[in-house]
Amino acid sequence: MxxxxxxxxxDSWLDHGFFVLGGAASVWLAFLLVGESFHLGWGRLWFSFVFWAFLAYLLLPRLHRILTSIYVPGYFIGRARTSDGLLGDPVNVALLGTEPQIHTIMDSAGWTKADDVTLASSGRIVSSTILRRSYTEAPVSPLYLFDRQQDFAYQQEVNNTPGKRHHVRFWRCPDGWLLPGGHKVDWLAAGTYDRSVGLSLFTLQITHKIEQNTDVERDHIVRTVSQANPDVLVQVIEDFSTGYHSRNGGGDSISTDGDLPIIDARRVPVSTEHAPIATDSRDRxxxxxxxxxxxxxxxxxxxxxxxxxxxxxxxxxxxxxxxxxxxxxxxxxxxxxxxxxxxxxxxxxxxxxxxxxxxxxxxxxxxxxxxxxxxxxxxxxxxxxxxxxxxxxxxxxxxxxxxxxxxxxxxxxxxxxxxxxxxxxxxxxxxx
Known part of the structure; x- marks a missing residue:
């Protein structure tokens, strides 16, 4: 734990110094790589790929992280964040209950727990997407809330390919933390529907593109859980946030009416022999x-x-x-x-x-x-x-x-x- x-x-000042120096050094390296490209010729496909990978996965994310640390609020505003600090998917579901109870209601509703992001799982999702093979436990990219990535995620594959899927990330709320307005919840979640694979508008990384109306996915999560678990209660905080149209961290358009359903799973029985030990994403x-x-x-x-x-x-x-x-x-x-x-x-x-x-x-x-x-x-x-x-x-x-x-x-x-x-x-x- x-x-x-x-x-x-x-330590904080040291980390800030290393962080900024890393950003400046990556700009210098990009300059050197561009200079080398003129000597090699742009016909060298491998060099172009290396430069794109460096730009998309190292340079642009670091520059975004430096800038977002200045203009993106550090407090809860109903949005998850990418590892680059960009505003990500809307937080559109809250839950009450223990971790075993959350796993129980998701399992019974037909959702599959996603694998952690590793070299092996990343390679498998790439090959499964290209070859259109089923991968029901395909990992989801990390998003951040409370300054840490999701504790776990669940998904439902569509058409036997990870290119299209329902998925939802879960974060355990800090002890004593209350939603704006004073509501006590144990978990927050962000659910969206992946409709295709493409390039991020902001970083040029390969990523999933999500469906614009995130309320449809929110309602799908609540409906599947409620229908499969009669002990689940649901209440809705209407207009929890102002309805808005925006973009997520990948540049996809998103829209929501601002309502926040709270799924109460505290009455759901859990088999003690299958009760998992509580985990925390920061331990991985x-x-x-x-x-x-x-x-x-x-x-x-x-x-x-x-x-x-x-x-x-x-x-x-x-x-x-x-x-x-x-x-x-x-x-x-x-x-x-x-x-x-x-x-x-x-x-x-x-x-x-x-x-x-x-x-x-x-x-x-x-x-x-x-x-x-x-x-x-x-x-x-x-x-x-x-x-x-x-x-x-x-x-x-x-x-x-x-x-x-x-x-x-x-x-x-x-x-x-x-x-x-x-x-x-x-x-x-x-x-x-």
Whole structure:
């Protein structure tokens, strides 16, 4: 389970600095990539794909995140947010009840719990969409409420393809939190209908396009749950928010009348043997953390490769890093230093993967120092950065900084674990 960490002003300023530097460095990398494209020619399809991926999944999201931190309110306004900080889908359902009761009513209503977003599930949804194969547990992209992504999501596939589906995300409300107007609820949810797959208007990422009238999906969720569970009660807060027409984080038009139904599942019985232990989305290791750890490990592999090159007498390595007349003792010192650096990077990558905030900060500090040194050398003309010389290393440092300074990596690293609630305790709570 997750316990909110105490706020540390110094850590906050450090994170802001790393975050902004990552954005600036990504703009510089985009400039370098465009420059390289003129030398390669735009006919190189692979390079165009790499540039689009960098633009859509790294540069534009980081720029959006910097801007939205300035103009998007940080308090609850009835909208989820994307990981880039853009306003996402409307929050259109509230619920009362325990987590096991929520799972029970959704299962009985014919909804399927979505898989978490992993490399394997992401690859499967891409192949299933292209080949039009069924994937009833297809993952949904993360949206944020209360500064964290959904705790879980449910969906109903349409026409045996994940390209079209009903889906709804759920967030557990903080202890003691009340809706505007003073209503007490345990969960908030955002339900929309995916009608097709396309490109995001704001980031150019591949994403699902949703149906404009989100009230239809809201009413579908309430209807299926109510019909399948006679113990469920529903009340509606009319005009909870002003009816509006807007766009979600992918640029799709959305509209709603502003009503908010509250599904009361507190009377729903739950089989104790199937009662799950309460979970929290912040306890799951996010993709940016795994990516950052993998990139740091990649630097370690590069260091070990350099050691091998030094030991085998690679001409290229000696030309760049050593004096051809270097003594054996001096060469041994260079090898030892590089080897120790590689071993340190392995340990650092492992600690980053485990969620150590200190290791995350050290990794970002090393990458930031490397980026700034290369920027100074580049600006003074001391060095030239190209695909053949230096660009790969610079890109790795920038990617490490982007990944580990992201909101998801920061929240995971700063979480404080408390003992999980035993299943027997959960069962007693459900029964009561």
């Amino acid at each position: 997750y316990k909110a960490p105490s706020r540390d002003v110094t 290791r996010p993709a940016p953390t795994m990516m950052g750890a993998a990139l740091v490990a990649g630097r370690a592999i590069a260091a070990f490769g350099l050691v091998m090159a030094l030991l085998t007498g690679s001409d290229v390595t000696f030309d760049n890093l050593t004096d051809p007349g270097m003594t054996t003792a001096a060469l041994a010192v260079v090898v030892a230093v590089v080897l120790l650096f590689g071993l340190g990077e392995v340990f650092l990558a492992w600690r980053v993967f485990l969620g150590s905030n200190g290791a995350r900060v050290i990794a970002m500090t090393l990458s930031s120092a490397s980026i700034l040194l290369q920027a100074v050398d580049y600006s003074t003309g001391t060095t030239h950065i190209s695909l053949e010389a230096g660009l790969a290393g610079l890109a790795t440092d920038i990617l490490v900084l982007l990944a580990l300074s992201s909101q998801r990596a920061r929240i995971f690293a700063k979480r404080q674990r408390v003992p999980a609630v035993p299943a027997s305790v959960v069962s007693r709570r459900v029964a009561s």
